Amino acid sequence: MAVTEDPWLTWPEDFPGGESRASRPEPPRHWYMRRELHLLIGIAVAVLTVYLAGQRAYAGARATLDERLVQSGAGADAALIGIESEQLSAVRAVAFTQGVGEALVKHDGPALNRLVTPLEANSAVPMIDIVEPGGRVVFAVRSKGAPAPVASRAGLHALSQSLREARGTRGGRLSEIVIYRSGPTLLTISPIVVGDAPVGAVLAMSPLADVLGRISQEVNVELTAYDAIGDPIATTASFNPKPVDSSTAQALMGGGAIVTRYNRTDHREKLGRLIVDHQPDAVLGVSLEDDSNVVGRMVSIDVAIGLLCTALIFASFWARVVLARRLE
Numbered sequence: 001m002a003v004t005e006d007p008w009l010t011w012p013e014d015f016p017g018g019e020s021r022a023s024r025p026e027p028p029r030h031w032y033m034r035r036e037l038h039l040l041i042g043i044a045v046a047v048l049t050v051y052l053a054g055q056r057a058y059a060g061a062r063a064t065l066d067e068r069l070v071q072s073g074a075g076a077d078a079a080l081i082g083i084e085s086e087q088l089s090a091v092r093a094v095a096f097t098q099g100v101g102e103a104l105v106k107h108d109g110p111a112l113n114r115l116v117t118p119l120e121a122n123s124a125v126p127m128i129d130i131v132e133p134g135g136r137v138v139f140a141v142r143s144k145g146a147p148a149p150v151a152s153r154a155g156l157h158a159l160s161q162s163l164r165e166a167r168g169t170r171g172g173r174l175s176e177i178v179i180y181r182s183g184p185t186l187l188t189i190s191p192i193v194v195g196d197a198p199v200g201a202v203l204a205m206s207p208l209a210d211v212l213g214r215i216s217q218e219v220n221v222e223l224t225a226y227d228a229i230g231d232p233i234a235t236t237a238s239f240n241p242k243p244v245d246s247s248t249a250q251a252l253m254g255g256g257a258i259v260t261r262y263n264r265t266d267h268r269e270k271l272g273r274l275i276v277d278h279q280p281d282a283v284l285g286v287s288l289e290d291d292s293n294v295v296g297r298m299v300s301i302d303v304a305i306g307l308l309c310t311a312l313i314f315a316s317f318w319a320r321v322v323l324a325r326r327l328e
């Protein structure tokens with residue numbers, strides 16, 4: 001059976017006056033069809049994707065860090081209340097122990113040693129002083145490593161206030177941060193009363209540096225206490241914190257909003273109030289090393305690697321398809 005070729009399936013050059021494919025003009029290529037433009041757009045989109053992914057990761061890491069610092073600051077204030085409570089329990093135990101007041105009046109050191117030393121040993125308070133109304137220290141107990149006793153606490157504002165308010169609603173018991181020659185100290189004081197008259201006071205004290213160190217281990221951040229003019233007085237940081245501006249410190253202690261700054265170079269710090277005995281007594285700085293830029297950079301690198309690998313996979317498939325077409 002003879003096969004007849006369909007003339008409609010032949011190329012135009014098979015007809016008289018026909019035009020070959022090679023001689024036909026190529027269709028016009030518009031600017032938006034150029035491969036260079038598509039490649040440039042692809043590169044721009046990839047770069048923008050990498051940048052935005054890194055910035056989003058950077059902002060997320062920074063927000064997480066800020067939230068952690070704020071929560072740690074609140075946790076530090078709460079932990080400080082717990083330490084105040086421990087010291088308050090210690091001064092109450094001493095002040096309410098029968099015979100302490102009489103021994104103080106008589107300057108009976110052995111009796112005070114017998115009554116007070118076991119109470120200090122059973123507490124977490126490293127320093128206890130028994131003082132007369134004039135401030136002379138009659139008896140002192142120290143834990144190992146605590147600052148040495150002194151002869152007098154004369155001029156201590158908390159002492160005069162405690163004796164003055166001995167019969168008040170709080171019984172003259174209060175806590176505050178004081179600056180001794182040995183360093184800043186968290187003080188809790190209670191009057192010792194015999195009959196209706198205060199005959200002295202008991203002071204429970206902890207070095208502020210030790211207090212911050214203990215709290216820092218609980219909240220896992222670096223803590224720094226600044227005084228009312230912004231000078232650092234105690235810290236757990238491995239570097240020397242720079243002072244806070246005086247106006248900023250005053251504003252914070254007056255109830256101002258939390259302030260954020262960089263301490264040293266890369267330590268992001270939140271500044272707020274250090275609450276002692278239900279009132280601001282110092283400025284509290286909570287800081288951690290800011291690695292949010294590292295997080296953003298690593299995410300950008302991961303996204304860039306992912307896009308590059310995707311491009312290589314698509315390029316390999318495209319090359320296989322082109323090669324297959326050429327071999328047909």
